[in-house]
Amino acid sequence: MLVLGIESSCDETGAAIVKDGRYLLSNVVASQIEIHNRYGGVVPEVASRQQLATIIPVVETALEQGGCTWADIDAVAATYGPGLAGSLLVGLTVGKTLALACNLPFLGVNHLEAHIYANWLRKDVAPQKVEDWRYQEGDPVFPLLCLVVSGAHSELVLVPEHGHYELLGRTRDDAAGEAFDKVARILGLGYPGGPAIQQAAQDAEAELQQQGKPLKLARNAYRLPRAWLRGTYDFSFSGLKTAMLHLAEGAVESQHRKQVSQYTRMGELAAQHGLPNVSLLAASFQEAAVDVLAVKTRLAAQEYQVKQVVLAGGVAANASLRARLEQELSPLHIRLNYPPIEFCTDNAAMIAGAAFFHLCRDERHGLDLDVQPGLSLPFVKREKSYA
Ligand code: ATP
Ligand code: MG
Ligand code: FE
Numbered sequence: 001m002l003v004l005g006i007e008s009s010c011d012e013t014g015a016a017i018v019k020d021g022r023y024l025l026s027n028v029v030a031s032q033i034e035i036h037n038r039y040g041g042v043v044p045e046v047a048s049r050q051q052l053a054t055i056i057p058v059v060e061t062a063l064e065q066g067g068c069t070w071a072d073i074d075a076v077a078a079t080y081g082p083g084l085a086g087s088l089l090v091g092l093t094v095g096k097t098l099a100l101a102c103n104l105p106f107l108g109v110n111h112l113e114a115h116i117y118a119n120w121l122r123k124d125v126a127p128q129k130v131e132d133w134r135y136q137e138g139d140p141v142f143p144l145l146c147l148v149v150s151g152a153h154s155e156l157v158l159v160p161e162h163g164h165y166e167l168l169g170r171t172r173d174d175a176a177g178e179a180f181d182k183v184a185r186i187l188g189l190g191y192p193g194g195p196a197i198q199q200a201a202q203d204a205e206a207e208l209q210q211q212g213k214p215l216k217l218a219r220n221a222y223r224l225p226r227a228w229l230r231g232t233y234d235f236s237f238s239g240l241k242t243a244m245l246h247l248a249e250g251a252v253e254s255q256h257r258k259q260v261s262q263y264t265r266m267g268e269l270a271a272q273h274g275l276p277n278v279s280l281l282a283a284s285f286q287e288a289a290v291d292v293l294a295v296k297t298r299l300a301a302q303e304y305q306v307k308q309v310v311l312a313g314g315v316a317a318n319a320s321l322r323a324r325l326e327q328e329l330s331p332l333h334i335r336l337n338y339p340p341i342e343f344c345t346d347n348a349a350m351i352a353g354a355a356f357f358h359l360c361r362d363e364r365h366g367l368d369l370d371v372q373p374g375l376s377l378p379f380v381k382r383e384k385s386y387a
Contacts, residue, residue, distance in 0.1 A: 001019065001020055001021075001074045001075065001356060001359065001360075002017055002018075002019055002025070002068065002072055002073050002074050002075075003017070003018055003021075003073070003074065003075050003076070003077055003352040003353075003355050003356055003359070004016070004017055004059070004062065004063075004073050004075070004076050004077070004098070004352060005017075005018060005077045005078070005109070005348040005349065005350075005351035005352025005353070005355060006055070006059065006076070006077065006078040006079070006091045006092075006094060006095045006348055006351065007078075007079050007091060007111070007114075007346055007347060007348040007350075007351045008051045008055060008078070008079060008083075008087050008088060008090050008091025008092075008094075009079045009081070009082065009083025009084065009087055009088055009091070009111045009346065010042060010047060010083050010084055010087055010151070010346060011031065011032040011033070011035075011036055011042045011047045011050070011087070012029055012030070012031050012032070012345070012346040012347070013029070013030040013032075013050070013051050013054040013055055013058050013090075013091070014027070014028060014029045014030070014058065014346065014347050014348030014349075014351070015028050015055075015058045015059040015061070015062035015348045016028065016062055016347065016348035016349040016351070016352050017062055017063070017066035017068055017073070017352065018121070018349055018352035018353050018356065019126045020126065020130040020133070020136075020356060021117070021120055021133070021352075021353045021354075021355075021356030021357055021360075022120050022121060022122055022126075022130075022136060022139075022353065022356075023122065023124070023125070023126030024121060024122075024123060024349055025065075025066035025067070025068065026061075026062045026063075026064075026065035026066035026068075027062070027342070027347060027348065027349040028058050028061045028062045028065065028348070029058075029342075029346070029347050029348070030054045030057075030058050032046075032047060032050045033191070033192065035050065036191060037190060037191050040185055040190075040191055041181070041185070041191055042084075044084045044086055044087070045086070047084055047086070047087050048084065048086030048087045048089070048090060051086075051087050051090035051091065052090050055090055055091060055094050056094070059094065059098070062348070070102045073102070073104060074104070074105075074359075075099075075104055075105045075106070075107060075355065075359055076095050076096075076098050076099040076102070076104050076105075076106050076107075077095065077106070077107045077108070077109050077351055077352055077354075077355030078091045078092045078094070078095025078096070078106075078108060078109065078351065079091055079092070079108075079109050079110075079111045079114065079351055080092050080108035080109065080110070080365075080369055080370070080371055080372055080375070081110065081111065081371055081372030081373055081374065081375030082110075082111055082112065082152065082153075082372065082373055082374055082375040082376070083111055083371075083373060084373065085371055085373045088371040088373060089371050092108065092369070092370075092371055095108075096367045096369070099367070100367060105359065105364050106364065106365055106366075106367065106369075107355045107358055107359060107363065107364060107365055108365045108369045109351045109354050109355050109358075110354070110375055110377065110378070111346075111351075111375075112148060112150070112153060112155075112312075112313075112375075112376070112377050113163075113165075113354050113377060113378075114350040114351045114353065114354040115148060115150060115312040115313045115344075115350060116146050116148065116157070116159070116310065116312045116354075117350055117353045117354035117357065118312060118339035118343040118344065118347075118349070118350040118353065119140050119146075119310040119311075119312065119337050119338070119339055120139055120140065120353055121339060121340075121343050121349055121350065121353050122138065123340070133356070133357065133360040134162060134360075140308050140310050140337050141307045141308045141335070142159065142160055142161050142162075142307065142308075143158065143159065143160040143161070143304070143305075143306050143307060144158075144159050144306050144307060144308040144309065144310055145157070145158055145159070145168075145297065145300055145301045145304060145306040145308070145309045145310075146158075146159055146309075146310050146311075146312055147293065147297045147309065147310075147311050147312070147316075147325075148312045148313050148377075149175070149176040149177065149293065149311070149312070149313045149314070149315035149316060149321075150175060150176075150177050150312070150313025150314050150315065151175060151177035151178060151181065151192075151313070151314055152175050152177070152178065153170075153171075153175050153313065154170060154171035154174075154175045154176045154177075154235050154237075154293075155167060155168075155169065155170045155171070155377070156168040156169040156170070156233045156296065156297060156300050157377060157379075158300075158304055158306070158382075162357050163357065163358070163361070163378075164380065165377045165378060165379050165380065166379060166380060166381070166382050167377070167379045168233040168300050168304075169232055169233025169234040169235065169296070169300070170234060170235070171234065171235040171236060171237065172229075172234050172235070172236045173236050173237060173238035174236075174237040174238050174241060175237075176235070176237060176289060176293065176313075176315045177192075177193075177194060177313065177314050177315045178237070179237035179240065179241050179289060180192075180193040180194040180197050180286075180289070180315065181193035181194070182241055183197065183240075183241060183244045183282075183285050184196045184197050184282075186241075186244055186245055186248045187200070187244075187248060187278050187281060187282060188278070189278070189282065192314075194314060194315060194317065194318060195317070196282075197282045197285065197286055198286065198318055198319060198320065200278060200279045200282035200283070201218070201219075201279065201282045201283035201286045201287075201320065202319075203279050204218040204221075204279035204280050204282065204283040205218045205219075205283060207279070218279075218280055218283040218284075219283050219284060219286075219287035220284065220287065221280040221281075221283065221284050222247060222280065222281060222284040222285075223284075224240055224243050224244070224284055224285060224287075224288040225239045225240055225243050225288070226240070226288055226291055226292050227239055227240070227292065228292065228296075233296055233299075233300050235292065235293070235296070237289065240285065240288055240289065244281065244285055247281060248281065286318070286320055287320070290318070290320050290321045290324050291324070293315075293321060293325075294321065294324040294325045294327075294328050295328065297309060297325060297328070298325070298328040298329060298332070301329065301332070301334050302332065306334065307334070307335070308334065308335045308336075308337060309325065309329055309334055309335070309336050309337070310336075310337045310338065311325070311336075311337070311338040311339075311344075312339070312344075313344065314344055314345040314346070315344075316338045316339065316344040317341045317344040317345060322336075322338055
C-alpha cells in the first residue's frame with residue numbers, strides 16, 4: 001500500500017510516499033529554520049504563510065522523487081493535530097482536497113503517534129508484498145515503552161500493541177525540546193536549540209579530551225538541579241531552565257551561596273582550560289536533562305517489563321541521550337531503537353507510516369475532519385498486566 005503523507009503542524013512542510021508503513025519512496029521536507037532563526041523561535045503567522053507558499057511544490061516533488069503518479073497512490077494522509085492551527089490547516093486542507101480530487105481514501109494523523117511510528121521507518125528496499133501488516137522482521141517489538149521527547153511534549157508511554165497507548169508520565173511544565181530551545185536562547189546559541197546545545201557540548205568535550213582530561217569534567221562543570229519527582233514518571237525542566245538563566249546572568253541568589261563558590265571555581269576552570277563558559281554550560285545542561293530522561297525511562301522499562309524501548313520526537317536525535325539510554329538498558333537486555341535523525345524531527349514519512357497501520361484496520365476520516373491544535377495521544381487506562 002502506497003500512502004502519500006503530508007505534515008504541516010509547525011514550521012516544517014513535508015510530503016512523503018511510504019510503502020506499507022515502513023519503506024520510503026520519497027521524503028521531502030522544506031524547513032523554515034532560516035526564517036524563524038531571525039526571531040529566535042517560530043512565529044505562527046509567518047509559519048502558516050510559508051506553509052501555504054511551499055506545500056504544493058513539496059507534494060509535487062515527493063511524487064516526482066518517488067517515481068509515482070497519482071494512479072499509484074492508495075491513500076492520502078495529513079496531520080490534523082497537535083500543532084499550530086494555521087499551519088495545520090494548510091496541510092490538512094491540501095490533503096483532503098487531493099483525496100477528493102483523486103478519489104482516494106483520506107486519513108487524518110495524530111502528529112505524536114506519527115513520531116512514535118518513525119521507529120518503523122527503514123531505508124531498505126521494500127519487499128513485493130508485506131504478509132502481515134502488524135509485524136515485519138526488524139520492527140519494534142511489543143510491549144514497548146516509548147519516550148516521546150519533542151518540541152512541545154515529553155511523555156513516557158506504554159504501548160502494548162499497535163494503536164494502544166497508556167500514559168505513565170508527562171512533563172509538568174516545559175517539554176524537553178522546549179528546554180533545549182529556551183536554554184540555547186539564554187546562551188545565545190540560536191534556534192533550534194537542540195542541535196546547537198549538542199554541538200557546543202561536543203566542542204567542550206573534544207577540547208578537554210584533547211587536553212587529556214576526562215569528559216566528566218565538561219558534563220559536570222556546573223552543578224545543576226535534577227527534578228526526580230520520585231514515585232512518578234513525570235518530568236519537570238523549568239527548575240533546570242531557571243538555574244541556567246541565573247548562571248548565564250551571573251545572578252545567583254544569596255541562598256545558593258554554597259554553590260556560588262562552585263560556579264566561580266568552574267568559571268575559573270573554564271578560563272584555565274581556555275574554554276568558553278557557554279560550552280561548559282551547554283554540556284552541563286545536556287547532562288542534567290539526559291540524566292533524568294534516561295534514568296526514569298529505564299525505571300519504567302523495568303517496572304513494566306517491556307521488550308523494547310523506543311525514542312520519538314526531535315530530542316530523540318540527541319547523541320548523548322541515545323548513548324546514555326543504551327548504557328542504561330543494555331545490562332538489562334532491553335533493546336533500544338531510535339529513528340534515523342531525519343525522521344526524529346518533523347517529517348511527512350512518519351505521517352504516511354503511521355497512517356498505514358490505521359488504514360489496515362479499515363479506519364478512514366471524512367472530509368469534514370477539522371484541525372485539533374491541542375490533540376493528545378488517544379490514551380486508555382491500564383486494564384491488565386503485560387508482564
Ligand atoms: P511536537 O512534536 O511536540 O508537536 P515539534 O514538532 O515542534 O513539537 P519536533 O520537531 O519533534 O518538535 O522536535 C523539535 C525539537 O527537537 C526542538 O525543540 C529541537 O531543539 C529538538 N532537537 C532537535 N535536534 C536535537 C538534538 N540533537 N538534541 C536535542 N534536541 C534536539
Ligand atoms: Mg520544527
Ligand atoms: Fe513534532
